[in-house]
Amino acid sequence: MKRFIKKALCLVVVVCFILLSIVSLQPQMVKSAPPQTTLKLYFWGGSSLFKNVDRVISEFEKRTKNTLNIKLNLTIIPTSADYKDKMKMMVAAKEEMDLVFDAPWMNLNTFATQDVYNDLEKYFNNPKKYPGLYKAFPKDFLEANKFFGKLIAVPLTESLTDFQVVFYRLDLAKKYGLGELKNYDDLYKFMSLVQKNEKNIKTIYLGNAGWARAFKVNPNVEPNPRVQQVMSWVFTGAMALLSPDYKRVQQIAVPGEGESAFSAYPPPYNKLDTYLYYVKMARKFYPLVDKDSIYASRDNTPFLIGKYAVCEGNLSGFVSTQATLKQNVPGAELGVLICENKNVLAMKKGAYWTTMKVSNYVCVPKTSKKVDRVMQFLDWIFQNQENHDLFQFGIKNKDWIPVGRDQYKIPSVDPNNLYQFPGYQLTWNPTYVRKPADLPSEIKKWFDYQYRFDTYSKSPLAGFTFDQTPVKVEMAKISSIQSTYQLPLCAGLYPDPEAKVQEFVKRIKAAGFEKVRKELRKQLQAFLDQKYGGKK
Template sequence: MKKVLGLLLIAVMMMSLLAGCKQSADNGGKDSGKTNGSSNTSGDSKNTDTSSSEPVKLIYVVPGDAPADLERGLKAVNEKLAADGVGVEIELKYYAWDVWDQKLNIMLSTGEEFDMFHVMNDRVSLANYASRGALADLTPYMDQYGSAIKAANPELAMKSGQVGGKQYGIPAYWVESALDHQATIRTDILKKYNLDMPTTFEELTSAFETVMKNWDGAQKPFIPMVGTEQVGGYFFNSDNNYVLYDKMFYVGQDGSVKNYFETDAFKESCKKARIWYEKGLINPDVLTVTQDQKDNQLTNGDWFVHAGTIGDITGMKKSYPDITPDDFAWLDFDTATPEIRPYGTRNIQAVPLSSKHPEAAVKFINWLYSSQENFDLFVYGTEGTDYKKLDDRNYEAITDAASGQVPYSFATWMIGNINFEYTNSTAPKVTNEHLYNIDKTAVEGYASQFTFDGSNVQTQLADVNTQIAAVIAPMACGVVDYDSSIKEALNLLKKAGIDDLVNEFKSQLETSRQQ
């Protein structure tokens, strides 16, 4: 018996020594050397995990509606992940926009197990999640598995995923971020009503009134807006020398940090929104409009001007069959002042603290950014089934005749990278021009390399955000008058702790700039 045990012990020791000699490959290995969307041929896109024969399932939670052929699309992705030895299998879970924030908060607060979710810094910031202690620190995994991620993102983008020097998020450097003060206007509508291109806010207001009065579309062309999220957009004011962070911090290019709601910029925004509301240019029910309703309005084409960009006009063609990618213009009332780049990206992937495999998210995204082939497969789908490539890094989505939707695709704004993306042949030309080309005249914002850490002021953050939704949003979208409402609103914000937040933001910003 002792002899048998001895032989078994020797066998186990030999197996351990052999296993110790194996090395698991770093996903991406070397810097990808990826530029201008070309495939990486020098780096190793594989990440072989020999510790387990079964891949780790990565549950990725995102907002919106799932594509109709999600199962087929992910099957192809997971087969490629397996062939490359990444050791990760991805599963997507979609939640509708109208329940997204609530559902995500419940999942985070109850410790529900999942592995990655999408963060929109201009909706709920990465710092907000980090301050709740809801996120896993990805710093060590980024060092071990994230070489392709680092190669595909500039330093400014990587810093967008950091809070307190720790890498809590993986940036999606999918777009030029210096875009806040512009809007998209439909030139086909200008032509239809014999209107000149507006050069001032007053001229735009006059043109909009004419359009609204004579509109013959299915729905009135109110400016697309979700009122509960409105805090006084850049589009409604003429101050082009600041960035608004976390919906409350005004940071001027001179380094000033202020309570945004005490600034002239906010006052001007509210007053202009009030003018539009009283003229019937803003939906009278704007405070109950959901994100899905806004998206449907943009897709249906019942709009004239939009404080944002349009990614695809395919849906609009159902109501406006003659519309083309040339029928849109970039509306910018101040072309003399350089645009400000607020941060590297607004869109970030984060890993909840509840994830048992936080490294899986880094491995997957590193694989994604390791080659054009990987990126195309996950984002655009299967060539010939979901999309076809065109000249000049352009592509065309292949849509289902009945639904008008692509069978499988994943939103570039959530996880794209400007080095790999194609421009959409069905997008307005001005969208492709401004979103997917770096603005070489833009300047970095004073706080562009800084991310606020609210862990010391969590109560104030929660209370202030509650008051913003209750008393600021109605002013910002013109439903209530600024002059009669601002005093009480500021009192409520101060009671909630906004001064503490501004002081904390200012202190952290000054410290970060000294480092």
């Protein structure tokens, strides 16, 4: 009898435990997905940037049907110029948009002063409700990417820069006995040999931007954190000199004002040639440039199909550039020349000074009625590697193949059948980086160096944004003047580029640059006062 009672009691305990477990799980079991909603997303780029996106969206919607229950409606506008104009019109018309790509080189700086976008900071400070956003975006990274104190844009990057490079036909360089190009002198020799000997291959396709990567950074100069470019016109810029403790703006000078304007700057920043390196190098290479390409549309396709021996790009584009080139030109090899400062070229720690401000963002316009749902979507992407990989690379083992913990390779199939999406418009993040497998050893070193956090040093001006509102009339005039000089200077068309830079500065001064300089210095000093606790 006692044995029976014991067994009965044990059975009761087990049953109770099971019932309690069921009750505790009940809210999760009966929890239903929220009502279905459709988000309107806006990006830019042609067919070379977006391929087979629909199947990835379908996979996302299938995976999240019982949780997020979100549908995605993508609008893709072909060119960056058309996208920039379209966004201006849609914002002016107060059209409903849920998530849009924007950047300082698009409309972001202007829209930041017009209260166009929602402040999203609360979503990144809520690890219980938005664990993906909390995990993937460190606080100091977000702070550096605020605009006028507000987190109106989600920063997208895999590293704090994407090294500027010149891609070239390594197989041709070997043919001429040059091997891998190490510097601009080698590049000049290579292009000279191509121009002289190749009947069906031209030198470089500039494409309506001039030299957009090479020459912008003087490889013979070490960066100095006291000297900061605070306004850029591509071919030159306004250079601020900070005090040794970074607490005061001592001066703002512009190349074109003469070397005396830089007399207080530390060497070699007290020499005008330091700043004119870009335009002088563009002029030096001008005889080697294919003149028909200067005013053509910006596109690397002519290089990818074997018609040109040189093009410009960024290190992250190595894999796709190499794959396409090899498919189109059997036997072709891709070489890379890094276009960065002296310390970066030596792969030193802390060599790249950065404001931590990135080049690309996504934003949620105030016309959106679904801000919470948009942020749930972004949170899902950044919750884990699997979710992130879906939008970054596509369907696993179909569009890409995982290699080890943090590498990938692309299947050997027709590239037109693979998924392609520009990660800089939605997914790039340093928490979820996969590097290409089977990289050449030297290229792998550069990828590793680029992704290392100790490669970078934080600029004293990290977090600063110039509010152009008080000088918007003058800035509009200056921008118009700049546009007339930019391509000729960057492509090397002017026989005397230094004289043209002086002419440019003279014209912008007549358009009100002194007022801009005064306002810029005022805002910079106010920023430094707040950051470092006042003047000394």
